Amino acid sequence: MIENTKCACGHNNPVGTILCEYCGKPLDEAIKNSEQTIENEMRYEGKARRSQTYTTSLFDKTWAFFSSVKVAIVLIVITLIASGIGTIFPQETFVPSSNPEGYYEDEYGLLGKWFYLIGFSDMYNSWWYILLLSMIGVSLVVCSLDRVIPLYKALNNQKVIKNTEFIKRQRISHVEKIVETEKEHKRTALIESLQQKRYNVSVEDDAILAEKGRISRWGPYINHIGLILFLFGVFLRFVPGWYLSETMWLQEEEVKKIPELPYYVKNERSLVEMYEPHELPPGSENQTNFVKEYQTDVTLYQKDDTTGKLTELKKGQILINHPFEYEDLLLYQSDLKAGQLSGLELAVIDKENEQEVGSFSVDLYDIKANQVYHANGLNVKVKSYFPDFELQGNQPITKSQKPNRPAFVIEVTDPKTKRQEVSWVISGMDFENPQDNQYNIQLKDFKLVNTAGLIVRVDRSLSVMLVGGIVSMIGLVMGFYWQHRRVWVRVTNNQIVIGGHTNKNWYSLRRDIQSVAETAGLKIKLVKE
Numbered sequence: 461m462i463e464n465t466k467c468a469c470g471h472n473n474p475v476g477t478i479l480c481e482y483c484g485k486p487l488d489e490a491i492k493n494s495e496q497t498i499e500n501e502m503r504y505e506g507k508a509r510r511s512q513t514y515t516t517s518l519f520d521k522t523w524a525f526f527s528s529v530k531v532a533i534v535l536i537v538i539t540l541i542a543s544g545i546g547t548i549f550p551q552e553t554f555v556p557s558s559n560p561e562g563y564y565e566d567e568y569g570l571l572g573k574w575f576y577l578i579g580f581s582d583m584y585n586s587w588w589y590i591l592l593l594s595m596i597g598v599s600l601v602v603c604s605l606d607r608v609i610p611l612y613k614a615l616n617n618q619k620v621i622k623n624t625e626f627i628k629r630q631r632i633s634h635v636e637k638i639v640e641t642e643k644e645h646k647r648t649a650l651i652e653s654l655q656q657k658r659y660n661v662s663v664e665d666d667a668i669l670a671e672k673g674r675i676s677r678w679g680p681y682i683n684h685i686g687l688i689l690f691l692f693g694v695f696l697r698f699v700p701g702w703y704l705s706e707t708m709w710l711q712e713e714e715v716k717k718i719p720e721l722p723y724y725v726k727n728e729r730s731l732v733e734m735y736e737p738h739e740l741p742p743g744s745e746n747q748t749n750f751v752k753e754y755q756t757d758v759t760l761y762q763k764d765d766t767t768g769k770l771t772e773l774k775k776g777q778i779l780i781n782h783p784f785e786y787e788d789l790l791l792y793q794s795d796l797k798a799g800q801l802s803g804l805e806l807a808v809i810d811k812e813n814e815q816e817v818g819s820f821s822v823d824l825y826d827i828k829a830n831q832v833y834h835a836n837g838l839n840v841k842v843k844s845y846f847p848d849f850e851l852q853g854n855q856p857i858t859k860s861q862k863p864n865r866p867a868f869v870i871e872v873t874d875p876k877t878k879r880q881e882v883s884w885v886i887s888g889m890d891f892e893n894p895q896d897n898q899y900n901i902q903l904k905d906f907k908l909v910n911t912a913g914l915i916v917r918v919d920r921s922l923s924v925m926l927v928g929g930i931v932s933m934i935g936l937v938m939g940f941y942w943q944h945r946r947v948w949v950r951v952t953n954n955q956i957v958i959g960g961h962t963n964k965n966w967y968s969l970r971r972d973i974q975s976v977a978e979t980a981g982l983k984i985k986l987v988k989e
């Protein structure tokens with residue numbers, strides 16, 4: 461840190477300043493006593509940065525830590541490595557198991573077990589991954605503020621008259637003796653030539669400052685703003701209501717509430733279209749079941765809080781890659797299961813004459829406990845329901861809630877005689893019920909429906925991320941396609957001192973300075989022919 465910040469020119473500089481704000485003369489004794497250029501110090505115009513000035517409090521140390529470009533690079537590298545490791549095995553979202561811990565260990569062994577335990581299986585929602593992204597965001601903000609504020613102050617208040625030592629210590633510099641009578645002519649020639657090259661020229665006494673492409677200096681910080689906006693959009697996805705990606709299965713004629721949203725959707729019809737034999741490529745004519753298109757016709761509703769009735773909002777079709785849209789809601793077709801069992805029609809048979817007494821229909825997805833059906837005067841109660849029947853230790857269980865193998869415990873009551881009897885009905889099995897039962901329950905018919913697999917997506921953060929990406933690209937263009945070039949000239953003591961600095965493309969600046977100097981009749985050689 462520079463303790464004595466008063467320059468020989470009399471200007472008092474803030475603590476930590478390396479180059480005098482007024483004349484540009486070096487204040488650091490190490491630079492003063494050396495022959496080196498001040499190219500590195502020109503990066504922020506020698507201004508004092510907070511991270512290098514205040515280092516005592518915890519806040520100062522935290523600021524200094526996050527203001528380091530090296531720290532930012534390390535954080536980015538760690539995040540990239542973690543992201544790469546997270547792609548070795550599938551994420552939990554794509555794991556076909558309700559027990560992901562066991563799945564990873566069974567499928568991938570010890571590596572899979574540790575993959576799950578460390579949190580790589582659900583990496584993008586893990587606390588440590590979110591923490592890494594947060595630290596990168598903080599680093600972007602702190603790095604930008606720590607540099608852009610002093611840089612803005614320096615460029616906004618830069619002086620035309622600079623100390624000759626400042627000019628001579630530039631990476632590109634030239635000193636040449638001139639005759640007093642040529643002084644004004646050469647000065648005017650330099651100004652006109654610089655203006656012809658589209659430099660903004662400022663003149664004060666015997667000093668000239670020519671500048672162009674200052675916009676380039678703001679490019680990296682505009683890029684940082686874009687990245688910060690992009691990260692902000694990513695974090696908005698964790699805010700309820702900003703992002704939703706859920707899968708739902710919807711049978712034909714079924715109305716279901718959309719998860720986390722105040723909408724209901726009805727599957728009016730689901731269709732699957734197959735390729736005709738003549739549409740298939742040569743050699744595939746004998747093969748079948750090539751799906752051409754999935755289609756689901758849906759109606760979107762919203763529930764009236766007062767009446768409880770569903771109000772229709774919109775009707776539409778869902779095709780592959782052509783989602784149903786309503787405001788921020790998108791419904792994508794992801795799958796379609798054709799011919800799914802949804803209902804049974806059961807007949808009550810009198811065992812004595814094998815005649816049907818009556819029948820009743822059962823919706824396999826809507827059976828309530830002890831639900832009673834009526835079959836031509838008989839009361840039929842479903843006492844137990846097993847959608848996916850299996851015996852385990854001689855005890856009936858259901859493996860899932862899908863009606864893959866429905867089974868029922870049914871109680872038949874005759875209201876006239878008050879007689880009750882209990883029967884088992886098991887899909888795919890001729891179960892022998894008690895011999896004294898008067899009735900048998902038999903399958904009469906079944907109902908098959910198509911079931912659509914829909915992806916429900918809401919992404920209100922996408923626009924924020926898009927704006928961030930555009931801003932970031934603008935910053936990249938500003939930084940890469942323009943160069944901040946400055947030329948300082950002092951015509952004093954029968955000599956001309958010329959110095960130049962740019963943040964990139966030094967060859968082009970040398971060529972500019974040589975061309976300008978030759979126009980003024982100066983003997984300078986900066987570019988080899």
